[in-house]
Amino acid sequence: QLQLQESGPGLVKPSETLSLTCTVSGGSINSANSFWDWFRQPPGKRLEWIATIHYSGFTHYDPSLKSRASISVDLSRSQFSLRLSSVTASDTAVYYCARHSGQSGDFSWGQGTLATVSS
Amino acid sequence: QTVVTQEPSFSVSPGGTVTLTCGLSSGSVFDSYLPTWYQQTPGQAPRTLIYNTNSRFSGVPDRFSGSIVGNKAALTVTGAQADDESDYFCVLYVAGLWVFGGGTKLTVL
Numbered sequence: 214q215l216q217l218q219e220s221g222p223g224l225v226k227p228s229e230t231l232s233l234t235c236t237v238s239g240g241s242i243n244s245a246n247s248f249w250d251w252f253r254q255p256p257g258k259r260l261e262w263i264a265t266i267h268y269s270g271f272t273h274y275d276p277s278l279k280s281r282a283s284i285s286v287d288l289s290r291s292q293f294s295l296r297l298s299s300v301t302a303s304d305t306a307v308y309y310c311a312r313h314s315g316q317s318g319d320f321s322w323g324q325g326t327l328a329t330v331s332s
Numbered sequence: 333q334t335v336v337t338q339e340p341s342f343s344v345s346p347g348g349t350v351t352l353t354c355g356l357s358s359g360s361v362f363d364s365y366l367p368t369w370y371q372q373t374p375g376q377a378p379r380t381l382i383y384n385t386n387s388r389f390s391g392v393p394d395r396f397s398g399s400i401v402g403n404k405a406a407l408t409v410t411g412a413q414a415d416d417e418s419d420y421f422c423v424l425y426v427a428g429l430w431v432f433g434g435g436t437k438l439t440v441l
Contacts, residue, residue: 250430260378260421262430275429309377318368318383318423318430325377 215240217310217323224329225304231297231328235310242291243268246314251284251295253306254325260309266293300330334426336433343439344412352436353404354422360403365424367405369398372435373418381420382407412440 221233235249242249251263264284265273272284278297286293297304307325335357344350354367361367363385370378380389382398385405395410405424409416417440422433 259432259434260423261432262423273428316366318366318380318425319387319389320368320370320378320380320383322377322380 215312215321217312217321219308219310219323219326221308221326221328223327224331225300226332227301227330228299231295231300231304231330233295233297233308233310233326233328234292235294235323237291237293237312240312242286242293243288248313248315249284249286249293250311250313250320251282252309252311253304254309255303255306261306263297264295302330304328305330334424334429334431336422336424336431338420338422338433338436340434341437341439343441344409344416346412346414346440348412349408349410350412350438351401351406351408352420352422352438353401353406354424354433355404356424356426361400361405361424363400365405365426367398367400368423369396369405369407370421370423371418372421378421409438412438414440416440 216238218236225231250265254260266284281298283296309325310323311320313320337355369382370380372378381396386398397408399406419435421435
């Protein structure tokens with residue numbers, strides 16, 4: 214059974230870069246029909262999609278975050294990662310990684326990791 | 333900017349049936365928007381229930397079903413149970429972007 218586990222620093226200072234990693238187990242990160250996603254949920258707000266990556270290198274970003282976000286995949290470690298630069302308090306959120314099939318909303322979710330931006 | 337709309341709250345009696353909807357601020361929802369529904373309780377990760385309008389995710393009870401009703405996507409809960417009390421969100425794939433609704437708080441009483 215596919216499992217996704219996020220990891221991250223928990224606390225990041227304003228203007229620094231938030232780095233998050235999602236470890237994939239129970240499935241292959243280089244599956245042709247698997248797309249890997251990052252989402253976030255600020256406190257009390259709805260989920261927001263951030264970015265998607267395919268093992269082939271295809272990436273897709275939400276336009277509002279594209280200038281600060283970078284998603285990457287490490288096939289050897291079965292992990293994919295998100296870097297979000299120049300963070301502010303508004304980037305405080307629970308960050309979720311997920312997997313979906315091509316042209317499908319069949320999201321499998323990780324448990325989420327809280328990232329707080331504060332000095 | 334695309335805005336996905338949902339009823340803020342709904343209530344249903346135990347054993348009853350309720351239909352939640354997911355619309356667009358302008359325009360209709362189509363299958364091509366891959367309407368997806370998930371359930372989320374506070375502090376927990378989302379749980380996908382229905383995807384691509386009417387496909388049930390693995391392990392989801394068949395009392396949950398999805399459809400298009402009029403110009404909206406719909407999630408129907410048939411035979412509601414106490415542990416169905418939760419927040420329900422929809423997400424649509426619009427112009428290459430995943431856009432989330434604000435959620436419906438379902439009360440079972």
